[in-house]
Amino acid sequence: PPDSSAGGQILRFITFHSSVDEGFWWRLSSLKLDTLGLDQSPVPITGFYAPCSHAQVPNSLKLMAESLPDDLSEQSSSLQMMNLGNRNKCAVPGTLYNTNTLESFHALDRGALLRMEAKKIFDDIISGKADENSAVLSRFLLISFADLKKWTFRYWFAFPALLLEPPATLVDIQPASKVLSLEEAKSLSMACNAWRNSNMTAGVAFFIASIASDAFATIRPLKDWEALKGDGQKLFFSFYDPCNLPSNPGWPLRNFLAFICLRCNLKRIHFFCYREKRGLADLEFSLIGEALVSLPQGWRDPHCTPKAVGWEVKPKLVNLSASMDPERLAVSAA
Amino acid sequence: MVLTQKLHEAFKGTMERITAPRTVSAFKEKGVLSVSEFVIAGDNLVAKCPTWSWEAGEPSKRKSYLPADKQYLITRNVPCLRRAVSVEEEYEAAGGEVLLDNDDDDGWLATHGKPKETTAIEEENLPSMETLEISKDRGVQSIPSYFGGEEEEDIPDMADFEHTENLVETDPATLQTSYFVAHEPEDDNILKTRTYDVSITYDKYYQTPRVWLTGYDESRMPLKPGLVLEDVSQDHAHKTVTIEDHPHLPGKHASVHPCRHGAVMKKIIDVLMSRGVEPEVDKYLFLFLKFMASVIPTIEYDYTMDFDLGSTSN
Structure with a gap:
């Protein structure tokens, strides 16, 4: 721990907030039905944020329909090209792990996933990739289970942060x-x-x-x-x-x-x-x-796996049956 | 009621397909905008208020008469600190305030007051809309969202997560905050804060811009569109603000119905002209947002900025 006699206090950071649009879940649902099927491979996604511009509220990392590729062959770079110049949508690269069952959602090794993501950030710093493309400094992770029978989506965010020891x-x-x-x-x-x-x-x-x-x-x-x-x-x-x-x-x-x-x-x-x-x-x-x-100490070795934090405290659950369930929609329109 | 609305939407859809978009300016005569004028006014809004930006939207929903990268305008994460009811109560307490002189009192320009008697003419002009129930409890304490009581049981027990590694809460350099706290420098009160994404689309049938509200509750979960009505002026909540399909985004969103927009914009333009100000078409959206502020008094987007709204003749 830092020497308190030096008068220093630990620099403390406010956690990143996440906000997921309905559009993201619509796109994920159709991607799962049409393309992914039972494939649980990680999917590259893009989050967006902007500098805080209202003193009353923090800005959040936003996921929307275009956070997901239209089809998986599309490269995320084309998405970044598309949004280049949109000052209110700074791209942050992310990785989605969408599971097929609730059990596999809970069985995911969150610690290992976070370490993997933190390692990417560390490697990109060492290699100089972050010099050229600083967006890779703010990666995020999203794990989810989409129940397309009930139109509920369970998800959990992580914003991996390399741990300075001792803290700044x-x-x-x-x-x-x-x-x-x-x-x-x-x-x-x-x-x-x-x-x-x-x-x-x-x-x-x-x-x-x-x-x-x-x-x-x-x-x-x-x-x-x-x-x-x-x-x-x-x-x-x-x-x-x-x-x-x-x-x-x-x-x-x-x-x-x-x-x-x-x-x-x-x-x-x-x-x-x-x-x-x-x-x-x-x-x-x-x-x-x-x-x-x-x-x-450990960071002197470029092959080290740096310590990191970043999982949000709780998973979240959103129920979109009112707007997505075809049966419910038919009833409300009758 | 719903059927009437559906018929109207179908009629409107057909009209939009067979009517060529307006290209000749009727801005001053009718308070409406052509497609190209909408783009000019949008460009100006984005340039002067950079929290607004153009969006391309869903490729499948793209309108061919608008540029592919300029389908609609949006500003995100706009705080909404209070419910409309409390704002209106304050206005009443303060004796009220009127945006513009308004002789025939059609209820559009009033920024305050108790819901007025609906005039017959307004009833006729409006497409029928399903009456939306608002919960009696409009206090800021309620945190309604897509969460239902039954679903909460579905959330796994926290004990499941005790062994989770790398949680931010165990890290000394993390300062946990929640959305439940809105930071208000002038006020010691801690408020719960909803936020809105406000978007503006072009309505080809009415030839005017149209405002859409996508709400998020205090923990940034999508807000049920019906609950948005707590944040619009109660004069409009049951009449002019409706829940419909967004032309460029998936799902249902609250929208201010544009059937009277042209008439009201014409009135605003007339008032300006009577004061010797010649309104310019690229300022249309600034005027429009000031007008929208009377419908949505609680959402703090950039309509408050003062602009030179046109050339002054004197």
């Missing part, structure tokens, strides 16, 4: 507008809005904000971390924050810290939790924080 220590966290000068905040807002308005970058949820001594802010893609290192500018590791709380960052920062720690070899990290109001950068709502991290 929080030095400071404040509204960005309090940390930056007025000029810096203005310049950073403009740079963020430009990033969010460009089709090429709007859906890229991780980036680096750099502020020069003349208060001029620029946004750089993650892969530029090496070039930016030690150039004397203020660097903020930035991400689209789905969280709405004034003193805690959201979940995507966890694997981002792992990235910074593993890849950039930094111990003192300045981060920027990017949030919006009415679709524009809001630096009073966005947070800037400082944290201390240390590389977990």
